[in-house]
Amino acid sequence: MSLSPLLYGALGGALPLRIESYDGSAAGPTNAVATMRVNSERGLARFLSRPGELGIVRAYVSGDVDIEGDLFTMLEVGSTLGIGLRSVHIAPVLSLVRETGLGVFRSPPAPPEEAKMTGGLHSRARDKDAISHHYDVSNDFYRLILGPSMVYSCAVWNSGSESLEDAQSAKLDLVCRKLNLQPGQRLLDVGCGWGSMVLHAAQNYGVHAVGVTLSQHQADLARKRVADAGLTDQIEIRIQDYRDVHDGPFDAISSIGMFEHVGRKRMEEYIRGLYDLLSDQGRFLNHAISRPGYRQDDHFVGRMKTLTRRLATAVGSNLTSKVESELIQRYVFPDGELHEVGVLVSMLQENGFEVRHLESLREHYNLTLRRWVRNLEDNWDGAVGLVGEGRARVWRLYMAASAVNFALGGIQIQQVLAVKSTFGSSAMPLRNSF
Secondary structure (H helix, E strand, O other): OOHHHHHHHHOOOOOOOEEEEOOOOEEOOOOOOEEEEEOOHHHHHHHHHOOOHHHHHHHHHHOOEEEEEOHHHHHHHHHHOOOOOOOOOHHHHHHHHHHHOHHHHOOOOOOOOOOOOOOOOOOHHHHHHHHHHHHOOOHHHHHHHHOOOOOOOOOOOOOOOOOHHHHHHHHHHHHHHHOOOOOOOEEEEEOOOOOHHHHHHHHHHOOEEEEEEOOHHHHHHHHHHHHHOOOOOOEEEEEOOHHHOOOOOEEEEEEEOOHHHOOHHHHHHHHHHHHHHEEEEEEEEEEEEEOOOOOOOOHHHHHHHHHHHHOOOOOOOOOOOOOOOHHHHHHHOOOOOOEOHHHHHHHHHHOOOEEEEEEEOHHHHHHHHHHHHHHHHHOHHHHHHHHOHHHHHHHHHHHHHHHHHHHHOOOEEEEEEEEOOEOOEOOOOOOOOO
16 A cells, blocks of 8 residues: 555645655645655654654755755644644554554654753853854854844834845844944843844944853854954953843843843842943843743634644744744754743843833734745855754754744744833833834
């Protein structure tokens, strides 16, 4: 008996994709938006030995399975139909076993791209290892995906038709305006990446900036970019944990795409530490991905939880704090944690900050991620040459799934602006003009 119809049935049937197997068989609609090719018996074993997200992720990353066609539409259709790879159906599985033998239940080794973390959660050493796993890959690889801006966070779009560079510049400028940066002020950028925020702030607002990162690769390139811009007298790039910054006060602090690495157990330490580094009436902007805050008994919550569990390549939408994605945790952002934005706002308020503005950018991240995926696909051979096919597959899968998850509302992103008010004075204008 042919393998593809059996695998198609084992995965629930009515999938929004076509399956083709190494024995030459096929199953599923001929007009499917995408085709999944099982290239070997090992690919079949990955599905059946670890049914669910981990099996499909490992199969795709290792190259034992290929996904061809419109990945975005496949994920969208699959999620809205409530179809997924979370469980298998017994009868077709038994038929597969008769065809292939019990070896299909023997789990192949994990791909080498899978993270193996050790040490205490969110300890300095483990945080550094987690950051290194994601960011110390290849600066040239990131340049292929991100473009010349080297900004690895949500852009801000006006129409969605402008260039990625313009949208990223608009985001950096929005942060600068929210922080009310002025010439001569000191800015701390926590998790500075490749230096784009501190460069923009120094060049356009005349600040003196300190950027901290745990990534050696990021620091090396950021320092080169600073030197090339002739700004070494205005910008300092450090390889430093945010918990080890003690040379305040700073007039403003930005944290863009870094908070996801902090963890719930370190949130209060993070907030109090940054509060202590700010000057009186200094502003703090936190730009971070979050999870939705739906009520546990809401019918829509149940629907979204089911949708997210079944979206085999979803990115840790974390509809409850314990729901984590195999893809994100094992391959992309080890130890990453998402929090409902209200928790952050409450903790800021409870630790001395006054929250003055909150803005959601959820739709903007969907657009940003789609541009990054396009850049990766347009430069696929170069990306594979830089980091290997397995890691390139990880990035394609996680960015596409992330885009779909933002579009569906499974994950969100907000900028939260807070001020260190003193004696009742925030020094904020009566109306925001940013």
